[in-house]
Amino acid sequence: MGKISQGVLGGFSGKVGNIVGGSWKGIDYMRIKPSNVANPRTQGQLDQRTKFAKVLNFLQPMTEFLRVGYKLYAIKMTQFNSAMSYQLQNAITGDYPDYSIDYSKVLVSKGNLLRAVGGAVESTVAGVVKLSWIDNSASGGAKATDKALILLYNADKQIAVYDTAGAVRTVGTQNLSVPTDFSGDEVQAYLGFISEDGTEVANSVYIGAVTVA
Known part of the structure; x- marks a missing residue:
């Protein structure tokens, strides 16, 4: 049985016929319960x-x-x-x-903050991947205090290594340590930025793939 919580025009929870009601994050919703079909694997x-x-x-x-x-x-x-x-x-x-x-x-971050330019990635030291970028803090709405959002993805091991509060935009470089067993593996590198107060995020940029030393 369904229960109306806010009067006739409000949301309801439970089931009425094939209609299911509920609430998620304070948002009332209704959905139709799917009927059974003979072959759902079309x-x-x-x-x-x-x-x-x-x-x-x-x-x-x-x-x-x-x-x-x-x-x-x-x-x-x-x-x-x-x-x-x-x-x-x-x-x-x-x-x-x-x-x-x-x-x-792929975009691992999404927003309107000015994105990174001149990104590059290399690995010459065992267990370390180095990302670099050009300081463009004088352009658009970018600020010197924007922090790097860095993510490395190892597809062979299905592991991601990341930093959500990396070096500031003006520094232009950051080393990220990875597990020792990443040596010889290829990782995909992404770079984005987030404002110091966390209210703005930049679209990530795919820097490329690199083999870990």
């Missing part, structure tokens, strides 16, 4: 599930980072779901069932 459904699984596996290791990187785009959804939506629409390549992630099109 080609379209399989296609979508395969894409979804591919993006989910990619993003799960960086969940905590995405809570910062997508904090401004979590409108009526979680930061993770917002990131899922973006990658599904923009970063999937290939044909069913052989989908893959196009790392160059």
Whole structure:
């Protein structure tokens, strides 16, 4: 039985027929309970599930980072779901069932703050990856105090290493330590920025891939 909590025009919780009501983050919602179908594994459904699984596996290791990187785009959804939506629409390549992630099109942070320019990545010291960028703090709304958002993704091990409060924009470089067993592995490098007070975030930039020394 459904229960009306705020009068006739308010939200309700529970079930009335095939309508289910509830509340999430203070937002009332209603949805239709799907009816059973003889064969739910249609080609379209399989296609979508395969894409979804591919993006989910990619993003799960960086969940905590995405809570910062997508904090401004979590409108009526979680930061993770917002990131899922973006990658599904923009970063999937290939044909069913052989989908893959196009790392160059991934955004691990999203916002209107001026993004990084002149990014580069290298690894010449064991267990250390060095990122560098050009100081563009005099351009647009960028500030010298903006902090780097750095993420390295190891696809072979499905591990992400990151820093959500890195070096400030004017420094132009930062070393990030990685696990010792990353030696010889390729990692994908991303660089973004977040304002000192955390109210502005920049779109991340794909810096490229590098083999860890």
